[in-house]
Amino acid sequence: MGQGWVGRTFLVPELPDVEGFRRVLSEHTGEPIRAVRVRDPGVLRGIGARQLTDALRGHRFERPWRHGKWLIAPAGGPVLMLHFGMTGSLSWHALDAPWHRHDRVVWRFDDGELRFRDMRKLQGIRLAADETQAERMLGDLGPDAREVARERFDELLSGRRGRLKSVLTDQTFLAGLGNLLADEICWHARINPQRAVADLDETERSALYGAMRRVLRESIKAGCVPSRDTWLTGARDEPDGPCPRCGTPLSRRRMTGRTTVWCPACQPS
DNA sequence: CACATTGTTCTACA
DNA sequence: TTGTAGAACAATGT
Numbered sequence: 001m002g003q004g005w006v007g008r009t010f011l012v013p014e015l016p017d018v019e020g021f022r023r024v025l026s027e028h029t030g031e032p033i034r035a036v037r038v039r040d041p042g043v044l045r046g047i048g049a050r051q052l053t054d055a056l057r058g059h060r061f062e063r064p065w066r067h068g069k070w071l072i073a074p075a076g077g078p079v080l081m082l083h084f085g086m087t088g089s090l091s092w093h094a095l096d097a098p099w100h101r102h103d104r105v106v107w108r109f110d111d112g113e114l115r116f117r118d119m120r121k122l123q124g125i126r127l128a129a130d131e132t133q134a135e136r137m138l139g140d141l142g143p144d145a146r147e148v149a150r151e152r153f154d155e156l157l158s159g160r161r162g163r164l165k166s167v168l169t170d171q172t173f174l175a176g177l178g179n180l181l182a183d184e185i186c187w188h189a190r191i192n193p194q195r196a197v198a199d200l201d202e203t204e205r206s207a208l209y210g211a212m213r214r215v216l217r218e219s220i221k222a223g224c225v226p227s228r229d230t231w232l233t234g235a236r237d238e239p240d241g242p243c244p245r246c247g248t249p250l251s252r253r254r255m256t257g258r259t260t261v262w263c264p265a266c267q268p269s
Numbered sequence: 270c271a272c273a274t275t276g277t278t279c280t281a282c283a
Numbered sequence: 284t285t286g287t288a289g290a291a292c293a294a295t296g297t
Contacts, residue, residue: 012274042294069275086274086294120294122275162287171276179274257289258274 013084015145015176016219018069021082021090025064025073028092028109033059033075035108043104043116043124052127056080056107067138068145068175078127079134082116085123091115138175145176146216153209157197164200164208165193165255177212179258180225180233185211187232192267193260194253236261 013021036056038049059075066072071090073080082090087102094112105116105125116125128134143152156174160167167173168182177185186193188211191204200208219225227234232250235241241250243263251264 083276085276087296118294119296120274122294160286166288255288257291 012086012178012180013069013088014178014181014219014225015066015069015216016181016222017089017224018066018071018084018176019146019220020223021084022064022066022071024090024092025061025071025114028112028114029061029063031060031109031111033057033061033107034110035106037106037108038104039106040104040121042121043118045124045126047125047127052105052125055127066144068141068171069178070138070141070175072134072138074131074134078129079131081126081128081134081137083123083126085118085120087120088116088118088123091117140172141175142171142173143175145174145181145212146220148174150206150209153212154205157200157205160197162197163193163255164191164195164197165260167197168193169256169258179260180236181215181219183236183261184225184232185215186267187262188215190266192269193255193262194269232261232263 033056036053038044038052041049044052055078056075059077062074062076064071064073069083071082073082082088091114092112093115095108100115100117102117102119103115104118104121107114118124126137128137142156157167160173164186165182168177168185169179183193185208189204189207191200191208215225225233229235230244232244235244235250242248243250243266246263246265248263248265250261252259252261254260
């Protein structure tokens with residue numbers, strides 16, 4: 001779900017994808033973890049394979065939660081923290097399902113297993129001693145993009161001087177928005193991602209918040225930012241793709257080291 | 270070899 | 284001092 005190659009483009013997990021992984025995990029809470037297998041300790045951060053295995057074996061996952069792109073899984077004391085980086089995923093498999101070469105850590109239950117699959121290992125798995133420590137590890141993150149209230153969103157924006165795209169993807173401002181989502185939200189709101197946030201007026205901030213809510217709701221329903229032909233994401237990979245709304249050729253430019261796509265007509269500077 | 274992408278970390282600048 | 288921009292970095296497959 002929400003991960004893998006689509007045409008020429010790799011779908012990087014963002015908030016909606018992680019929400020999908022959370023759903024997968026939440027379907028298997030309350031069942032005892034029979035075994036933990038670390039097939040590649042390269043994804044472990046700040047903990048060893050033995051330590052992780054000993055801490056979780058025999059425990060049960062409780063209700064998992066998400067903050068931004070982090071998936072937090074309390075397990076009767078210790079708290080598992082997963083970050084999927086660019087290429088990670090969490091999926092449920094039958095016990096006899098064949099291995100995938102990028103399955104890095106596996107939690108085995110009586111009736112199947114959860115697999116943390118990650119090709120590039122840019123982020124990975126942490127373990128907090130308890131929820132307090134887990135929350136402390138998330139301390140620098142801004143409020144979750146799905147949860148933030150309109151008033152708080154406005155407060156946060158008003159304190160910023162940078163460009164809209166940079167601000168939206170800054171995890172210390174809002175947690176959960178990545179490159180695709182930020183572009184999609186700006187396109188829905190009809191605001192140029194290069195605009196300075198300080199220049200946005202009340203109407204534009206309102207449009208932005210509304211677009212963010214709408215895009216997140218639809219994306220979470222799909223388990224990823226959907227590649228619809230009525231959305232920017234469905235058109236951004238065509239070399240000279242037209243805007244799905246007005247047909248104008250899309251503009252692209254690197255901002256903050258990421259490819260940014262927008263419609264020069266719908267989203268004027 | 271270049272490129273893509275993530276979050277982190279560094280430097281440069283106003 | 285602070286916040287922001289930009290670049291390098293790690294990982295690995297196209």
